[in-house]
Amino acid sequence: TFTTLGPHKVEEACEMYCRAANMFKMAKNWNAAGNAFCQAARIHMQLQNKHDSATSFIDAGNAFKKADPSEAIKCLNAAVDIYTDMGRFTIAAKHHITIAEIYESELVDIEKAIAHYEQAADYYKGEESNSSANKCLLKVGAYAAQLEQYAKAIEIYEQVGSSTMDNPLLKYSAKEYFFKASLCHFIVDELNAKLAVEKYEEMFPAFSDSRECKLLKKLLDAHEEQNCEAFTEAIKEFDSISRLDQWQTTMLLRIKKTIQGDEGDLK
Template sequence: MEAQSKEREAMQLIAEADRKVKYSQSFLGALFGGSSKLEEACEMYTRAGNMFKMVKNWNAAGNAFCQAARFHLQAQNKHDAASNYIDASSTFKKTDPNDAINCLATAIEIFTDMGRFTIAAKHHITIAEICETELMDVDKAVAHYEQAADYYKAEESNSLANKCLLNVASRAAQIEQYSKAIELYEQVATSCMDNALLKFGAREYFFKAALCHFCMDPLNGKALLEAHDEQNVDAFTKAVKEFDSVSRLDQWLTTMLLRIKKTIEPEEAEGLC
C-alpha cells in the first residue's frame, strides 16, 4: 500500500514538472521567469526518480532522471545534468545494460566538455565492467579501459592508467592477442621500475609477459620454465604447484598455464593444479 502511495506521488510530481516545463517554454514563461520554473521542474523530476527507486520501478526512475538531465542541460547546468545521467544509469542497469551505458556515455561527454577527464575515466571503467559482466562483450570493454587509461594519462594519474592497461593486457591474453598483452605488461612493468613503491609489482608483470611469450611462441619464453624446454609435463606441473604454494593461482594464470601445458603434452592437458 505504501509502495502504491509513493508511486502515485511520483507520478503527480512528474505531471507537475511537465506543466512547469510547458510554462517555461511559453511566451509568458519567457517574459516572467520561465528559467526558475525549469529549475523547479528539474527538482521535481529528480524527486520523482528517487521515489520510483524506492518502489523499485527502475525504468520509471531512469526516465525521470533523464528528464531532469535534459532540462538541466537546457538551462546550462552541466554538472547537475551529468549527475542525473549517472543516477539514470544506476537504475537502468537493473533492467537494461544498454540504456545504462548510453546514460553513462552522455555523462562522459558532458564531463569531457567540462575538462573533467578523471571523472570521465572513472565512468569509462564502469561501462567496461558492464560490457564485460552484463553484455559479455570483451572487445567493447577493452576499448573503454583503453579510453580510461588515456584520460588518466592526460591527467598525470599514471598509477590509475596502469591499472586500466593491466585490465586490457589480461583480456587481450584471454582472447589470445598475445602480442598486445606482452607489450602492455612490459610497458607497465617498466614504468613500475621507476617507482620505489611499485617496483615489486614489476616482477609479476614481467612474469605474465613471459607466460604470454610462451603461449605465442614457446621458444621465446624457454628461460622462464625449463620444464617446457625439456618437454617434461611432470616437471612443469610440479613447478606450477610450487608456485601456487607461494602465490595462489588466479583464473588468468591458470588459463595461461593450461595453454602452455597443452604445448608440452596436449593429451595430458587436463588436471593441472
Template sequence: MADNEQKALQLMVDAEKKLQSKGFLGGIFGGGNKVDEAIECYQRAGNMFKMSKNWNKAGQAFCEAANLHSRVGSRHDAATMYVDAANCFKKTDVDGAANCLIKAIEIYTDMGRFTMAAKHHQTIAEMYESDENTLPKAIQQYEQAADYFKGEESNSSANKCMLKVAQYAAQMEDYDKAIQIYEQVATSSLESSLLKHCAKEYFFRAALCHLSVDLLNAQHALEKYAQQYPAFQDSRECKLVKKLCEHLEEQDIEGFTETVKDYDSISRLDQWYTTILLRIKKANDESADLR
C-alpha cells in the same frame, strides 16, 4: 511501495503538464520557472521510483531531468542527473547505464573535467567486464579511461586501467597486446622505489604470455627482464618460468604439471594464471601428440 510508485507516476504527469503549459505566454511570463518545476518533479519522481525499486522508471525520470538541464544550459546538473540515471539502469540495463554515462562524459570532457570523464569510462568498463561477450567493450573503455588519466598526469590510475586491458587481452588470446602493456608498466614501475617490487609480477605475466606464443621468445624475454631488473632472476616466478621452459623443451608434460602444482601449493595461482598455464599445457600436449 505501490504508494510511492503512484506518487512517482503522478509527478511524471505533473512535469509533462508544466512543460506543455510553457507556451508563448509562458515563455514571456516565467517560462523558465516551469522548466525548473518540471525538473524538480522528474527528480522527485526518480527518487520515488527508487524507493519502490522500479529502477528502469527511476532511470527514465532522471534522464528527463538531465535532458531539461541540458536544454537550459545547466551542464553540471545535467551530468549529475545522467550519472544518477546510470546508477539506476545499472541494476537492470547495462547498455542503458553505459549510454547515460557516455552523455555525462561528453559534458565533462567539454568542460575540461577529464578526471571525471576517466572515472566514468572506468565504471562502464567495470560493468562490461563481468560478461565474456562484452570484454571487447570493457577493453575499449579501460583504454579510454587510461588515456584521460595519462593526460591529467594520473599515471597510477592510468596503469591500473592498462593492466586490466592486458589481463583481458591475454584472456582473449591477444598475447602481443598483453605483453606490450605488461612490459611497459613493469618498466615504469622500476622508475619508482615504491612500485619497484610490482615489476616482478608484470614481468611474470609477460613471460607467461610469451610462453603462450613461442618457447624461444619466452626464454629471450626472461634474459631481457633479468637485465632490466636483476632481482627478478632470483624470484620464484622467474625460476618457475625457466623450469616450465625446460619441461616444454623436453616435451615433459607431466613434469610441467608437477612444477605448476608445487608452485601453487606455496603461492596460490589465481584464475588468470591457471587459465594461461592450462592453455600452454594443452597446446604443447597436442603438439607432442602430433609428433
C-alpha cells in the same frame, strides 16, 4: 519541450522530475527513476547547466544499472560526453570504468569493456594519474591475453612493469607483470620467452631472484625436453607456496598443451 515556459517554470519542472525520480528510487522502481532523471538531465542541458545535466545522467545510469544495463550505458555515455566537453577528464575516465564493468559483468561484451578501459587509461594518462591508468591497462592486458591477442598483452605488461619497477612502493608488483608478459611470450614461442626472461632480468635485477623467474626457467627447460611431468611438478611446487590465480592457470594450461599435445590438468 519547455521552450514556451519561462526559465523559473522550467527549473520548477526540473526539480519535480528529480523529486519524482527519488521517490521512484525509494519504491525500487528503477526504470521509472531512470526515465525521470533523464528528463531532468535534458532540462538542465536546455538551461545550459552542464554540470547538473551530467550529474542527472549519472543518477539515471545508476538507477538503470539495476534494471536495464543497455539504457544505463546510454546515460553514462551522455554524462561522459558532457564531462569531456567540459575538460573534466578524470571524472570522465571514472565513468568509462563503470561502463566497462557493466559490459564485463552484465552484458558480457569483453571487446567493448576493453575499449572503455583503454579510453579511461588514456584520459588518466593525460591527467598524469599513472597509477589509475595502469589499473585500467592491466584489465586490458588480462582480457587481451584471454582473447589470444598476446602481442597487445605483452606490450601492456612490459609497459606497466617498467613504470612500476622504479617505484619503491610498487616495485614488488613489477615481477608479477614481467612474469605475465613471459607467459604470453611462452604461448607464442619458447625462444621468445627465453629472450624475454633474459631481457626482464637485465632491466629489473630483482626479477632474477623471484620465484616467478625460477619457475619460468624450470618450465622452459621442461618444455625444451618435452617433459610433461617436470613441467607439472614445477607448477605444483610453486603453487604450494604462492597460489596461482585463474588467469595464470589458464595461460600455463595453454603452454602445457603445446607439450606433446597434452590436454590434461596442471596438477
